[in-house]
Amino acid sequence: MPPTARELAAGPCTGAGPNARRREARQRRLVAELLAAGSSVVVDNTSPALEDRAPLVAAAREAGVPVRAVLVDTAPELCRARNDVRRGRDRVPLVGVLATRARFVPPTTAEGFERIDVVCGDDGTAPVPRPGAGTPGV
DSSP states (O other): OOOOHHHHHTSOOOSSSHHHHHHHHHHHHHHHHHHHTTOOOOOOOOOOSHHHHHHHHHHHHHHTOOOEEEEEEOOHHHHHHHHHTOOGGGSOOHHHHHHHHHHOOOOOGGGTOSEEEEEEOOSSSSOEEOTTOOOTTO
16 A cells, blocks of 8 residues: 555644644655655645645656545534544644634645545545545536
């Protein structure tokens, strides 16, 4: 299985401080190296806005590989409830959850994604494909 962002960046990229910038730079470097080696790469990040996704899309385009986004569409109250049961480093501070939600812009094919899959995360278990899910923002 391809490495995830957590494996690539040794943790989620949150905030705009120097540690976050280093993690993001490391992630971009590792993604580029893996793509250059012909590996498939899965980046498991929130990436709420176009500027967060653009470097990864650009790296894939430069490597000549297709880019797909998976949008897990989950109600904000369910996101907060799920986060509330997390413990330790797994729990995201509420300010981080709310800030990410405020920055969220759904991905579009105009960004360079060839495909955008939308799955519904509101059933209380694992996300399941939403019937008729299309490509938002096209």
